[in-house]
Amino acid sequence: xxxxxxxxxxxxxxxxxxxxxxxxxxxxxxxxIQPPSDAPDTxxxxxxxxxPLILIESIEVIGNTATQTELIRRTLPLQPGDxxxxxxxxxxxxxxxxxxxxxFRDVNLSMRKGTQRxxxxxxxxxxxxxxxxxxxxxxxxxxxxxxxxxADVGERNLLGLGIGVGxxxxxxxxxxxxGSRNQWATELRASDPSLLGSRWGLAAAATLVxxxxxxxxxxxxxxxxxxxxxxFPYRRFGGRLTATYDVTAxxxxxxxxxxxxxxxxxxxxxxxxxxxxxxxxxxxxxxPGASRVITASFGFDRDTxxxxxxPHAGGHVAVAAELxxxxxxGSYEYATLFARYEHYWPxxxxxxxxxxKLGGGVVIGGAPQFDRIHVADVDRMLTPRALGLVLxxxxxxxxxxxxxxKPTYGDLGGSANVEYAFELFRGKGKNRVYxxxxxxxxxxxxxxxxxxxxxxxxxxYNAMPIDIYAxxxxxxxxxVGVFEITVANxxxxxx
Amino acid sequence: xxxxxVLLCATTAARxxxxxxxxxxxxxRFVERGDQLHVTASIAKLFDRxxxxxxxxxxxxxxxxxxxxxxxxxTDPVAFMLIQRxxxxxxxxxxxxLKFDETGGRKIVKEKRKAExxxxxxxLDDLAIAPLSSLPYEQIYxxxxxxxxxxxxxxxxxxxxRWLSQGTGGGLDRGGAFFGSFVSxxxxxKIAEADRVIRIRSQPFYRPKP
Numbered sequence: 001x002x003x004x005x006x007x008x009x010x011x012x013x014x015x016x017x018x019x020x021x022x023x024x025x026x027x028x029x030x031x032x033i034q035p036p037s038d039a040p041d042t043x044x045x046x047x048x049x050x051x052p053l054i055l056i057e058s059i060e061v062i063g064n065t066a067t068q069t070e071l072i073r074r075t076l077p078l079q080p081g082d083x084x085x086x087x088x089x090x091x092x093x094x095x096x097x098x099x100x101x102x103x104f105r106d107v108n109l110s111m112r113k114g115t116q117r118x119x120x121x122x123x124x125x126x127x128x129x130x131x132x133x134x135x136x137x138x139x140x141x142x143x144x145x146x147x148x149x150x151a152d153v154g155e156r157n158l159l160g161l162g163i164g165v166g167x168x169x170x171x172x173x174x175x176x177x178x179g180s181r182n183q184w185a186t187e188l189r190a191s192d193p194s195l196l197g198s199r200w201g202l203a204a205a206a207t208l209v210x211x212x213x214x215x216x217x218x219x220x221x222x223x224x225x226x227x228x229x230x231x232f233p234y235r236r237f238g239g240r241l242t243a244t245y246d247v248t249a250x251x252x253x254x255x256x257x258x259x260x261x262x263x264x265x266x267x268x269x270x271x272x273x274x275x276x277x278x279x280x281x282x283x284x285x286x287x288p289g290a291s292r293v294i295t296a297s298f299g300f301d302r303d304t305x306x307x308x309x310x311p312h313a314g315g316h317v318a319v320a321a322e323l324x325x326x327x328x329x330g331s332y333e334y335a336t337l338f339a340r341y342e343h344y345w346p347x348x349x350x351x352x353x354x355x356x357k358l359g360g361g362v363v364i365g366g367a368p369q370f371d372r373i374h375v376a377d378v379d380r381m382l383t384p385r386a387l388g389l390v391l392x393x394x395x396x397x398x399x400x401x402x403x404x405x406k407p408t409y410g411d412l413g414g415s416a417n418v419e420y421a422f423e424l425f426r427g428k429g430k431n432r433v434y435x436x437x438x439x440x441x442x443x444x445x446x447x448x449x450x451x452x453x454x455x456x457x458x459x460x461y462n463a464m465p466i467d468i469y470a471x472x473x474x475x476x477x478x479x480v481g482v483f484e485i486t487v488a489n490x491x492x493x494x495x
Numbered sequence: 496x497x498x499x500x501v502l503l504c505a506t507t508a509a510r511x512x513x514x515x516x517x518x519x520x521x522x523x524r525f526v527e528r529g530d531q532l533h534v535t536a537s538i539a540k541l542f543d544r545x546x547x548x549x550x551x552x553x554x555x556x557x558x559x560x561x562x563x564x565x566x567x568x569x570t571d572p573v574a575f576m577l578i579q580r581x582x583x584x585x586x587x588x589x590x591x592x593l594k595f596d597e598t599g600g601r602k603i604v605k606e607k608r609k610a611e612x613x614x615x616x617x618x619l620d621d622l623a624i625a626p627l628s629s630l631p632y633e634q635i636y637x638x639x640x641x642x643x644x645x646x647x648x649x650x651x652x653x654x655x656x657r658w659l660s661q662g663t664g665g666g667l668d669r670g671g672a673f674f675g676s677f678v679s680x681x682x683x684x685k686i687a688e689a690d691r692v693i694r695i696r697s698q699p700f701y702r703p704k705p
Binding site for chain 2: 050051052054086087091092093096099100109110111112113117118120249250303304305306307314349
């Protein structure tokens with residue numbers, strides 16, 4: 001009785017201390033507050049010691065018909081015999097490791113009692129998806145090729161072994177340029193991103209190019225007239241072998257070797273008639289007849305963007321160096337160094353983003369024409385090369401009024417762009433549409449010969465081989481791929 | 496063709512907009528006790544049937560709750576709190592182990608019954624959420640809450656997307672790879688950031704002067 005009375009008194013005390021904060025609810029409707037998208041994760045942590053200790057007695061895989069069971073087992077961060085707490089991070093991540101293979105529409109893990117106390121049987125249930133993919137489509141028209149068309153397709157899980165293969169083919173009809181011919185190129189690729197489940201990967205590719213390279217012999221560099229152009233035929237056949245090593249999940253080293261044969265029928269002493277009446281020799285940067293390119297390469301790549309498709313944070317750094325030498329058996333002595341850096345800063349709660357993209361490279365020595373930097377590599381408003389084929393001779397837009405005869409190839413080039421994007425929408429994927437961004441980008445690009453930097457016969461501004469790049473468009477990320485509708489892309493298909 | 500693409504964009508945008516759930520209004524109970532504001536609410540709708548069934552799978556179920564208090568007509572929160580709760584079924588002892596990481600520190604409890612385990616996971620019972628000193632009198636506030644079930648870390652999301660965006664190896668043509676601004680991905684499954692996310696907001700509330 002006394003205890004009951006004490007409880008009532010205590011309860012009254014608590015109620016007296018507590019004061020209702022909503023004694024008067026204000027009538028106006030409140031705006032729908034959306035929690036900030038850059039919600040802090042402070043305090044979130046993984047506790048790998050939560051739950052009972054368990055021993056993985058066995059792992060059963062069900063639902064796979066094409067994919068090898070062993071491939072799935074290798075992907076799991078757990079093996080039979082492992083002892084861990086049931087709350088261990090590895091158990092939670094196992095599902096995502098299998099999903100990340102890209103071979104499955106869904107993956108579910110479950111657990112049941114094993115034969116003895118503390119032992120469990122892990123069951124991995126997968127639902128396979130189609131793995132034949134369309135990597136790229138090429139189509140367009142230009143002043144030197146009435147049309148070109150091609151596609152690159154791949155199978156990412158050959159015979160269920162986790163090996164990816166790809167095949168590309170492009171055909172470009174020739175125009176009226178003297179010496180030009182129909183061009184085509186094909187490529188066959190294979191890769192295993194994780195050899196026997198290790199951090200090492202291997203990729204191989206073989207490419208055959210039957211092309212004709214256009215060069216200018218006269219006329220206004222801003223105009224494209226067939227009479228001012230000539231072309232010479234060439235054939236390239238070769239392959240590249242690349243080994244990769246994943247230092248971390250986001251960083252990778254690569255080591256490569258390349259062997260290529262080039263056969264070309266070069267014109268004898270090609271010249272360019274300048275507008276002031278002078279004539280100058282053209283260096284086509286190829287050995288006449290048959291030659292070989294043998295190189296060794298090294299690369300590093302680190303990508304911290306949480307979403308590389310519609311990036312709103314993080315960054316990407318890539319560096320690649322390649323060395324070609326007669327010591328390796330090649331006909332060309334040269335080295336190339338390329339680097340790329342991009343970073344994204346989220347603004348206004350992450351719905352907007354400002355990105356900076358820098359890319360550049362230098363070619364040292366006597367590199368073959370095809371290894372030098374093409375103007376379409378740095379100016380995205382031009383038709384990009386496809387499987388090595390140059391499909392347009394359009395000059396870059398002369399926006400700044402700098403040097404009008406900007407080179408088609410150079411040994412020093414790069415671009416610096418600033419891009420602003422804002423989130424149009426984001427989905428959860430249940431409608432197979434993940435999101436869309438509207439973006440605007442602008443920047444500078446430059447391409448030149450190192451010799452141009454040492455000596456010039458015009459004012460500093462007029463000698464500058466740089467100009468402005470601008471682009472705007474829409475990016476949509478969907479279940480079936482990425483769609484990009486941009487001004488620069490349209491220009492690149494029509495000029 | 497361009498018209499078709501624009502139409503596709505408009506359609507997809509409209510459909511995707513359906514996914515962006517706005518916070519749902521839920522009545523909550525606010526009480527001042529000591530120098531803290533306390534709230535009582537339920538987030539039981541976070542668990543659908545599948546999530547409820549998964550509670551006894553032997554794998555852990557994690558609930559992350561982020562709570563913000565905003566002055567009305569502002570988007571700058573005056574208080575923030577993060578809570579993490581975890582449930583795990585011990586297959587051999589046939590008991591639910593529940594772990595609570597909250598303001599008072601870490602607490603681990605055991606529950607025999609599944610329904611009771613769910614109730615404890617999804618109830619915010621007289622939870623201290625903000626010091627009263629950060630909530631001046633006579634100002635109107637809102638509480639917004641985002642609750643995730645089994646969230647995936649940003650690092651894991653990045654890893655999955657990165658693996659998927661890797662091609663099948665490069666050929667002779669370096670092309671514009673080093674200058675290009677974009678990757679093409681045509682096997683493009685995307686894992687969700689959590690099994691389930693709900694966003695709720697409270698009715699407006701304020702502290703009357705004593």
